Amino acid sequence: MPKVGMEPVRRKALVDATLRAVGGHGSLTVTMSEIARHAGVSPALAHHYFGSKEQLVIETIRSLLRTLRADAVAALKAASTPRERLSAVIRVNFQAHQFAPETVAAWLAFYSEAQRSEEVRRLLVVYARRLNSNLLASLKQLCPDDRAGEIADGAAAMIDGLYLRQGLKSAPVSIESSIALTEGYLNAQLAAVAGAASVDAGRQLPVTREA
C-alpha cells in the first residue's frame, strides 16, 4: 500500500543509491536496475521520478556538490583568520566522506561524463570555480592579487590531483598526508611571498589586508 509523501524519500534514496552504485562500479555504466535495486525500488520508479538516467545522474552530482558546499560554508564560518579559512577549505575537501574510495571513484566517473554531457560539465566547472574562489578570497588577504590567483590555481590542482591518485587505490597518500602536502604548498608559497614582500617593503604595501 503506497503511502503519500513518499516522493522526497524515494528521490533521496535513489540519489544516494546512484552515488553508491556509481562509486562502487567506478563508472556511469551501472544500469538503472542496479541503482534501483540499491534503493530498494523498481527501475520504473526511478524513471517515474527522474525521467531519465541522465537526469538522475545530474541530480546526484548536484546533491554531492550541495553537500560539499554546505560543509564548506560551515567550516568557513568556524574559522576567523584568512589562513584558518584556507585550512578549513582544505580540510573539507579531504574529509573522510569525500575522500572515501567510493566517492572518489564517483567523482572520476562524473569527470569522465563531463566530456559528453554539457550539463555535467557545467556542474563540475561550477565546483572547480567555487573551490578556486574559496581559496582566492582568503589568499587575496594574504598576498597580492596576481600571486593569490596563482597560488589558488596551484592549490586547487594539487587537491584534485590527490583525489585522482586516491582513485588508483595503490597510492600511499593518506588523508593526513594529503592535507599536510597541501598545507605545505600554501606555507611555502606564502613564505616566498612574505620574503619577497619584506625585501620590497619600502616600495610595496603590506599584503595582509585582513578584513
Added chain:
Amino acid sequence: MPKVGMEPVRRKALVDATLRAVGGHGSLTVTMSEIARHAGVSPALAHHYFGSKEQLVIETIRSLLRTLRADAVAALKAASTPRERLSAVIRVNFQAHQFAPETVAAWLAFYSEAQRSEEVRRLLVVYARRLNSNLLASLKQLCPDDRAGEIADGAAAMIDGLYLRQGLKSAPVSIESSIALTEGYLNAQLAAVAGAASVDAGRQLPVTREA
C-alpha cells in the same frame, strides 16, 4: 586488395584510432565499430587482431605509456643537473601532445576504467610510480630523502590535478601556466629546504649532492 605485411600497420592504426575515439568521446563507451571506422577497417578486423575491445584498450594505454616513457628518457638525457632534470620531467608531462584535450579526455576514461579492470589499474599505477620515481631521483640529490619524498608526491599530485582540470576544458590553465605552477611549487619547496638547511648548517650536511 589485401597486401601482405599489413598486420603492424593495422595494429598501429587501430591503437591510434582507439586513442582518438576514446579521447573524442571521453569514455570507453565508444563502440568497436566507431574505432574501426576511425582506422578505416571493419570491426571484425579489430577483433581479429586484438581479440577483444578490452585488449585493444589495454594495448592503447600501453602504447600511450610507452610514448610517454620514451619522451621522458630523451628529455632526461638532455638535462645535466638534478634541477634541470626536474624541469625536464615537468615539461614532458605538459608537452602539447599529452596535454591536448583529446589525450587528457582519454586519460580520464582510462582512470575511470581502472576501477573495473585490474590490468588497466596496474598500468596506471606503473605510470604513477614512474612519475614519482623520476621526480624522486633528482629531488634526493637536492634535499634530504624524507623531504624529497614529500615534494615528489606533491609535484606529482599537482601535475595530475592540472590534467584533470584541463579535462574540464573551461579551466584557464594553459600549458605555460601549468608548467609555471609546478616549477613554482618545486622552487618554493626547495627554497624552504635550503633555508632550513642554512639555519641548521652547523648540524647538518649540505643537501645538495650534485653528482
Added chain:
Amino acid sequence: MPKVGMEPVRRKALVDATLRAVGGHGSLTVTMSEIARHAGVSPALAHHYFGSKEQLVIETIRSLLRTLRADAVAALKAASTPRERLSAVIRVNFQAHQFAPETVAAWLAFYSEAQRSEEVRRLLVVYARRLNSNLLASLKQLCPDDRAGEIADGAAAMIDGLYLRQGLKSAPVSIESSIALTEGYLNAQLAAVAGAASVDAGRQLPVTREA
C-alpha cells in the same frame, strides 16, 4: 498491454517454443529470435526470463524429462504384474508425442549438446539411468539379477536405437513395429531364461518371484 501474472505463461510458452524450434531445426543452432518468434514474444523477453540460451535449453530438457517421468509413473501405476510393467515402460517411450519426428529430432540435438554441456549430459544420464532402473526393477522379479541387468541394458539400447532411426525419417519402423520389436526382445530373452531355469530346476530356485 502487459498483464500481471504472465511469468509462468511466458516461461511455458518459451519452453514449448524451444522444443518445437529445436525439433524443427534439428539442432541447437536455432536462434533465440526464432524461438522467441515461435513463442510470440521478443528475444529480449526470453533472456529476461531465462538469462541465457543455455539455460532455456536446459529448462526445456528438464521439462521434457519431467513429462516423460510423469507418464511413466502413471503407466506403471496402472500395471499390476512385472511383465505388464515392462510393457508399460516400453509403451510410454514410444507413445505418439515422444516418437514424433520433431521430438526425436530435439532429442538428437540434446544428445549432441551433451558433448559440450556438462549439465545437459547430466540430465540425459539421469534419463538413461531411470529408463534402465525402471526396466530393471521389473526384470529382477522375473529372472536372476545378473541376467536382469543384461536384459535391461539390451532393451534400453534397443529403445534408444529405434529413436535414432526414427530421426532419419526414412526408417520404416512405425510405433507399432517399434513396440513389437522391443517386446519381442524381452519375450525371447525371458523365454531363454525360463528354458535354462527349467533345465536347472533341480539345483536352482525358481526365478519368478512375483510380489
Added chain:
Amino acid sequence: MPKVGMEPVRRKALVDATLRAVGGHGSLTVTMSEIARHAGVSPALAHHYFGSKEQLVIETIRSLLRTLRADAVAALKAASTPRERLSAVIRVNFQAHQFAPETVAAWLAFYSEAQRSEEVRRLLVVYARRLNSNLLASLKQLCPDDRAGEIADGAAAMIDGLYLRQGLKSAPVSIESSIALTEGYLNAQLAAVAGAASVDAGRQLPVTREA
C-alpha cells in the same frame, strides 16, 4: 615452396581433421579455422579444396562410411557360415576405432545434421540400409524372410542404441558387453525361430538354407 601432387594429401588431412575436430567438439559447430589448424593448413586451403564447410563435412561422412564398408567387406569375406557373417557384422560395428568416444560423438553430430542437410540424411540412410541388408542377407538363410526382416531391424536398432549410450560416456556398456548383448539378441531370436520351426516341422521347410 608448395609441392606438386599435394592435393590428395591435403584432402585426406582435412577430412581426418574434420572427423577429429567434430568428434572432439561433439558437433558441427566447430569452425573451419579449427579444422584447418588440426590439419596444419590455413582455412583458405580448406575452401580451396572443398568449396564449403558443408562439402567438407559431407566428404568426411563419405570417408567414414567408406571405411566402415571396407571393414565390413573384409570381415564378411573371412566368415564362412551365415551365423559367422552375422557375428562379423556386429564385430565390425563395435571395433575399437568405430566405438571410440570421439567417433561416436562425430556420428551423433552427423545424425543431428541430417535434419538439415538432405545430402547428409541420404548418406546416413544409405549406411542404415546397408547395415540392415548385411544382417538381412545372412538372417534370410537362417529363418523365414518376414522373421529375418524383424530380427535385422531389431539388431540394427540395438547396435545404434548402444552407440548412442556410448556417446553419453557415463554408460557402463563396454565393447565386449555391447557385442555380447547384440549376439545374445540374435541367439535368443534365432532360438525362438528354431523352436517354432521344430514344432511346425511337419508343415514347414527347414529355415537353414546355407548357400
Added chain:
DNA sequence: CATGAATGAGTATTCATTCAT
C-alpha cells in the same frame, strides 16, 4: 504510489567465405 511486463535499439563478438598475392 509503484511495478511487472515487454521491447527496440544497440553492441561485442564470431565465422564462413573471398581474394590478391
Added chain:
DNA sequence: GATGAATGAATACTCATTCAT
C-alpha cells in the same frame, strides 16, 4: 599450391525506457 588479409552477415545478450494495471 597456399595463405594472410579482410569482411558481411549473423547472433547472443544488454539496457534504458514505456505502459497497463
